[in-house]
Amino acid sequence: MCDVMKEKKEMKEKQMKPMELDASTEEKIKAAARALFIRKGYAATRTRDIAEEAGINLALLNYYYRSKEKLFDLILLETTVDFMKQLSVLLNDAHSTLEEKVERVTAGYIDFLTAEPHVPIFMLSEIRNHSGRLFERLAMGRMLKDSVFMKQYEEAVAQGRVTETNPLHFVMNLLSMIIFPFVGKELLQRLVAMQDGAFERMMQERKRLIPVWIKMMFSRNESEQIL
């Protein structure tokens, strides 16, 4: 719903009957836009495609979201926030150990990306172009630094259980091994002649393997490297 009307709408919100229908149309547009933007990117997506996919009149897109770009910014921001929030929640669970966090991040993201495999390329390629100021208010700058994960990591280093002192490598290796297969899927499937089914099975297998590999990479205690 367009900005000007939003105020009026919110004022009446309680007795509004058509609200479901309104929200439905508004949501249909956003859902269609999300699907297309994520699959084809901003520049390759036409407003007419969005309207058709949503089953609505073209003008309604501008009626509710002002412009293609505003709609896109909204979706890019929401998608990125969702993506980062997952990480943030898992990294800040006070009741899980460092090892458990690794396992949960791995399983959580592999499940998420299996359902939404186009999200990483979408985020990473569109953030490059747009979003100059779009992400400043997100303030992710201290998200990792202030996390429970980071405390536990430093503790583990201090106790000599973990060898690498730069936690960035730890996080980067973990995310690399989880996310990259989805990003490179198309190329990798051609490189080794793999079907979709085999790919998904491989990613399920990696749920178990990645935590083991991470442990082997960063643990100082040889006896633990076997499990």
Added chain:
Amino acid sequence: MCDVMKEKKEMKEKQMKPMELDASTEEKIKAAARALFIRKGYAATRTRDIAEEAGINLALLNYYYRSKEKLFDLILLETTVDFMKQLSVLLNDAHSTLEEKVERVTAGYIDFLTAEPHVPIFMLSEIRNHSGRLFERLAMGRMLKDSVFMKQYEEAVAQGRVTETNPLHFVMNLLSMIIFPFVGKELLQRLVAMQDGAFERMMQERKRLIPVWIKMMFSRNESEQIL
């Protein structure tokens, strides 16, 4: 140069004086197109931008390359072939060990991607859309399977030096840890508030670390896991 004229040109190739100038213009277009396509993608790149970047008249683009799409296909194919050829050459060197191959692939790709950081996202996001048949003749299907690397890997598994029996995980982890940081650079830099200089220094550090990590992940012999 357009198809129709190519024949005539090749017939005269020996005494052609304007050939340098011709090739120069043709090359200027391709270079400009490559730079823009790789940075902004197919859909976001205008033929007028390419013409301006190349410093040539708009019509010359169609004169030499027929259409935007033909020009793009050429560049996507060339870029992908270059990228894969690097891997192919390194994986098929008969005079290097498995460990040396890991080191060389790591150093080679980190250097390449430091110079051309946009290439991976470009390839991986554009291959998804175009390229239905563009890559069939590339026949990468057996590239990995028939490589010297694969022979050495199987040998290492047979000798018990390497633990994981599925070589796909080995290759995928290697490529993930090398390539993903470049793909996720923008997001990662925001996540940890990192500057460009720090990023490059980190990637140089990874040249040394990744082969060590790979060795730790996949080696069965505990005494080797320390180095």
Added chain:
DNA sequence: TATCGGATTAAACAAATGATTAATATGTTT
């Protein structure tokens, strides 16, 4: 029932964009 406001629609607009044309320039061949 009449009226009002938001939702929806078909039509149109203006700018952008890929491509083409026709003319001209430039250098080569005869």
Added chain:
DNA sequence: AAACATATTAATCATTTGTTTAATCCGATA
């Protein structure tokens, strides 16, 4: 010098595309 082929240019074309407009629909309210 004349004829020719290729390279280059400015102008134009036809479509596409994001957006707007004006009219209409529809349910709620008074």
